[in-house]
Amino acid sequence: MHTMWKGSISFGLVNIPIKMFAATEDRDVHFRFLHKKCKSPIKNERVCPSCNEKITPEDIVRGYEYEPGQFVIIKDEDIEAVKPRSAKTIEILDFVRLSEIDPIYFEKSYYLSPQETGDSKAYNLLRAAMKDTGRIAIARITIRDKQSLAALRVLDNVLVLETIFFPDEVRPVSQIPGIPEDSATDQRELEMAKQLIENLTSEFQPEKYVDTYREALLEMIHRKVEGEEIVSAPEAPQRNVIDLMAALQASLDKAQELRREAKASASGKGKARGNPFDNFSGNAEDIPSRMPKELKDAVWLKPVLTAWVNFLEWTSDGNLRHPKILGFTDLSPHEATGAEFIE
Amino acid sequence: MNKVVKLMSKTEVINIEGKKIKLSNPEKLLWPEAGIRKIDYLARMIELAPYIIPHAKNRLLTTIRYPDGIHGESFFSKNLPEYAPKWISRDVWNDTEYALLDSVSTLAWFVNMAALEFHTSFNTSDRDEYPTCLVFDLDPSEGQTFDDVIEVSLLVKEILDSLAITSYIKTSGASGMQIYIPTGGKYHYNDARKVNEFFGSYFARKYPNKITIERMVNKRGTRLYFDYLQMWQGKTITMVYSPRAKEKATVSMPVTWNEVKRGIKPEDFTLNNAMDRLKKVGDLFEPLLSVKTAEKSLDDVFRKVLAE
Numbered sequence: 001m002h003t004m005w006k007g008s009i010s011f012g013l014v015n016i017p018i019k020m021f022a023a024t025e026d027r028d029v030h031f032r033f034l035h036k037k038c039k040s041p042i043k044n045e046r047v048c049p050s051c052n053e054k055i056t057p058e059d060i061v062r063g064y065e066y067e068p069g070q071f072v073i074i075k076d077e078d079i080e081a082v083k084p085r086s087a088k089t090i091e092i093l094d095f096v097r098l099s100e101i102d103p104i105y106f107e108k109s110y111y112l113s114p115q116e117t118g119d120s121k122a123y124n125l126l127r128a129a130m131k132d133t134g135r136i137a138i139a140r141i142t143i144r145d146k147q148s149l150a151a152l153r154v155l156d157n158v159l160v161l162e163t164i165f166f167p168d169e170v171r172p173v174s175q176i177p178g179i180p181e182d183s184a185t186d187q188r189e190l191e192m193a194k195q196l197i198e199n200l201t202s203e204f205q206p207e208k209y210v211d212t213y214r215e216a217l218l219e220m221i222h223r224k225v226e227g228e229e230i231v232s233a234p235e236a237p238q239r240n241v242i243d244l245m246a247a248l249q250a251s252l253d254k255a256q257e258l259r260r261e262a263k264a265s266a267s268g269k270g271k272a273r274g275n276p277f278d279n280f281s282g283n284a285e286d287i288p289s290r291m292p293k294e295l296k297d298a299v300w301l302k303p304v305l306t307a308w309v310n311f312l313e314w315t316s317d318g319n320l321r322h323p324k325i326l327g328f329t330d331l332s333p334h335e336a337t338g339a340e341f342i343e
Numbered sequence: 344m345n346k347v348v349k350l351m352s353k354t355e356v357i358n359i360e361g362k363k364i365k366l367s368n369p370e371k372l373l374w375p376e377a378g379i380r381k382i383d384y385l386a387r388m389i390e391l392a393p394y395i396i397p398h399a400k401n402r403l404l405t406t407i408r409y410p411d412g413i414h415g416e417s418f419f420s421k422n423l424p425e426y427a428p429k430w431i432s433r434d435v436w437n438d439t440e441y442a443l444l445d446s447v448s449t450l451a452w453f454v455n456m457a458a459l460e461f462h463t464s465f466n467t468s469d470r471d472e473y474p475t476c477l478v479f480d481l482d483p484s485e486g487q488t489f490d491d492v493i494e495v496s497l498l499v500k501e502i503l504d505s506l507a508i509t510s511y512i513k514t515s516g517a518s519g520m521q522i523y524i525p526t527g528g529k530y531h532y533n534d535a536r537k538v539n540e541f542f543g544s545y546f547a548r549k550y551p552n553k554i555t556i557e558r559m560v561n562k563r564g565t566r567l568y569f570d571y572l573q574m575w576q577g578k579t580i581t582m583v584y585s586p587r588a589k590e591k592a593t594v595s596m597p598v599t600w601n602e603v604k605r606g607i608k609p610e611d612f613t614l615n616n617a618m619d620r621l622k623k624v625g626d627l628f629e630p631l632l633s634v635k636t637a638e639k640s641l642d643d644v645f646r647k648v649l650a651e
Contacts, residue, residue, distance in 0.1 A: 002560065057577075058437055058471075076438045080422070088416070241545040244651060248644055249505050256507075310601060313509070313630060322625065 005143055006115060007088035009126065009152070009159075016114070016122040018090070020143075023109035023160065029217050088142070090150065090161065095135040101151060105164040112152075112159040123159065130154050305329065306336045357385070362430060362448040366455050373412045373459060377592035379614060384586075385454045387614050392447045394626050395584045400445035401467040403436055405579045406458035413459065413588040420458065428452065434468040437577060443468060459588045462579035466528070471576065473528040474535050476631065478580060479542065480570035482519040484555075484563045489608055492520050495554055495567045496603055499546065507640040511628060514609045516587035516595035521580065525634035526641065532576050534649055541648045543571035583628045586614050596620070597627035 005020040032041050046055040053059075063071035090112075114123040130136065136153040141161070151162045173179070305328045311320040329336050355366045369382035379387075388395075409417045423433055423440045431452065432443040444450060444461065453461075465474035479499060483492050496512060499522060503510045511523045526535065543556040546569055555566040573580060581587070581595045596612035612620065637645070 061438075077422075241541055241548055244541065244647065245502070245545050245549075248647055251643065251647075252505070252507055252640065310599075312599070312627065321630075 001111075004110075007090060007141075008115075009090045009092065009112070009139070011092045011126055011137075014122050014125070015089075016126060017116065017119045018112045018123070018159070019115050020161065021111045021113070023111045027211070027214065029214060029221070090139045090141045090152065092137045092139045092152065094138045095130075095133070096138055097134065098136045098151070098153060101136075101164065104170055106151075107148075107163040107165055110161045110163075112161055127154050127157070127159055306331055306333045308336065357451065359389075359448040359451050360446060362428070362452075364448060364451045364455060371412065373409065373457065374588075374590070374592040374614070375412060375414070376590040377613065377615060379592055381454070381457070384459075384614070385451060387618070388450055388454050389447060390618050391584055391621070392450050394621055395450065395461070395582070396445060396447070397626075397632055398583050398628065399461065399463055400443060401469065402443070402463035402582075403434060403441035403468055403579070404444045405441070405462045406453055406456070407460040407462070407588065408457050409459045409588055410457045412457075413590070417459075417588065420456075436468070436471060441468075459586055461582050461585040463582040464577075464579055465574050466532075466576065470528050472531055474526065474530075474532060474574055475528045475634075476526060477524040477535055477539050477542075478574045479522040479524075479539070480515075480519065480573050480580065481521065482515075482568040482570055484560075484565055484568060486565045487567060489518065490606075491553075491567055492518070493603055493606065495546075495550075495569075496520050496522065498550060498553070499542075500600055500603075502542075502546070506644060507638070508644070509638060511597060511631060512600065512603060513583055513595055513597040513628065514593075514607070514612060515581055516585065516593040516609060516612070517581075517589060518609065520603075521595075523628070523631060524641065525631050525637070527634045527636040529637045529642075530645060532574075534645060535574065536571070538645055538648050539571035539574055541644075543569045584617065599624075599627060 001021045003019045004022055007018065007020070009016040009018055034040060035042050046060075047053070048055055048059075062074045064074055065071055114120045130152075131154050136151050139150045139152050139161075141148055141150045141163070143163075148163045149166060151164055153160055153162070307328050308326045309320065309323050310326055311323040313321050315321055355369055357364045357366055366381065366385065369380065369385075371381045373379055373381055373384055405419060405421045407417050408420050409415055421439050421441060423431065423442050427442070431449050432445050433440050434443055435441070442449065442453075444453070444463075464471075465476065465478060466472065467475060481492055481495055481499075483489070500510060500512075503522075503524070508524055511525075512520055513523070514520055530538070540556075546554045547556045553566060554569050555563050556569050556571065557563050557566075558572070583595055583597055585595050587593045587595065591610045592614040593609050594612050594614055594617045596617065598607055
């Protein structure tokens with residue numbers, strides 16, 4: 001499971017480092033939007049309708065619409081200044097009974113585990129104490145700059161954190177129209193309704209319930225895929241990288257061949273990096289043209305040994321950068337493979 | 344560089360390049376296992392400064408700060424805090440004021456802030472839409488070893504060689520390696536990403552059992568993650584020679600392809616031995632500083648991939 005947050009539970013003087021995992025996941029079936037004509041996935045482009053310009057991320061600022069059409073610009077540093085200090089703690093405020101919290105307050109559930117094996121002791125202590133007292137903790141937590149209330153409880157052997165709405169985020173029931181007052185009910189009707197409830201009463205077995213719409217949707221999709229009623233995006237966007245690489249390599253080989261031919265026809269001009277000493281007689285005049293000229297006092301000899309040199313790269317003026325001689329052989333440069341020198 | 348370092352244990356104020364830099368808690372162990380106190384860290388970083396600064400000086404800097412050492416809490420720090428000294432060079436991008444690490448005194452100031460990792464942008468600050476290199480970030484999945492990273496690096500190198508493209512490699516200092524192909528800032532992020540994606544998909548297609556470009560960690564299996572997406576405007580990557588908040592005090596170190604062939608480990612390169620190596624081999628990433636434009640062979644790849 002992917003750790004989504006790390007922090008610690010602060011409980012009196014105890015600090016329990018924990019990792020947090022999302023307890024639930026979205027299993028909705030998602031669709032992508034394709035261009036009807038060619039079936040390519042479409043891409044969203046941001047455009048400014050006034051300037052008729054494409055918008056890149058750096059062209060964007062945040063604005064708060066305090067009345068229709070009137071904006072105040074909010075910069076990152078404005079937000080930064082009022083952000084809750086990300087204390088990275090789950091700060092326990094009170095202990096209450098779970099039944100005291102109406103489910104309407106519950107927002108999202110997360111599992112908590114100790115960060116290191118060394119943190120298990122404190123984790124276990126809090127878990128055992130909550131199990132024994134049957135209490136759950138109310139805590140204040142900051143996740144990704146958002147401050148939230150949370151309930152901390154024990155589920156099977158795991159500490160579970162439920163984020164809960166702040167009271168002002170829950171709309172008052174008084175705002176719901178058309179709710180009838182409690183009034184006298186027909187005694188016989190009430191008895192029948194209670195009888196019906198009795199008959200339908202069972203244990204809560206969550207695995208009994210499945211998302212029938214999702215199952216039907218997936219089955220329909222599966223049938224379409226099986227029946228090859230499928231459309232594919234045109235080849236172009238999914239270019240065949242293997243072929244493209246082969247084409248690139250082939251054009252390079254071709255270019256190298258051309259260079260070799262050019263070299264052969266210019267025989268002896270010694271521009272290419274083959275063996276510049278192929279035709280060397282030992283006379284200074286014959287020093288291949290790309291050898292450094294500034295070595296005034298150098299005496300040039302016809303080479304008798306081949307050196308194997310490790311170097312970083314050729315410099316633009318024909319020198320080797322960071323050369324290191326690995327060894328010599330009396331094989332000619334054409335026959336030497338380097339294997340002689342490599343451990 | 345005219346640096347005067349006076350270490351006076353009582354005053355804990357250091358004079359570097361004429362700037363007075365306070366060193367709080369000089370004895371604090373930042374890397375306890377490697378035995379590196381803040382004062383040791385400062386000494387090593389001052390030595391490394393001539394290697395770090397040329398690569399950092401004109402890039403947006405993000406640091407990871409560990410006020411209580413590598414085992415304590417850490418946080419990314421992008422925006423220069425208000426109390427930062429005025430003499431620190433800075434550049435504002437996307438409403439964030441980033442520091443430019445262009446002097447030993449700036450480096451020392453960050454050392455005092457317990458900035459243990461230095462991450463820089465892919466572009467220089469004056470050309471914010473043009474990365475200077477294509478970067479492949481090779482990251483092992485769970486259950487993989489560094490040998491797997493080496494194996495894949497060499498496969499990548501082989502293909503780059505077959506295209507006559509020059510590439511450089513460094514350890515990340517953590518578990519992976521990063522391959523850099525200089526473009527001289529010639530190509531826009533959009534185009535650079537397309538070419539990066541081309542390489543990524545090619546490797547994933549050619550070596551489906553070894554390499555993946557899958558973003559979901561749980562779908563990667565034990566295949567090496569070829570991250571071509573990290574290279575993007577506003578994102579950063581561990582810079583060359585940056586220390587890492589790892590027990591061994593590893594450093595992100597450039598290596599030669601021959602060293603990769605012979606076999607290396609990230610732990611071979613640490614704050615404690617980096618300077619010895621640099622004295623011997625120099626800055627293997629130095630060529631990246633002087634590249635003015637892309638190689639012709641790389642231009643060919645851009646042309647053909649973008650034409651597709």
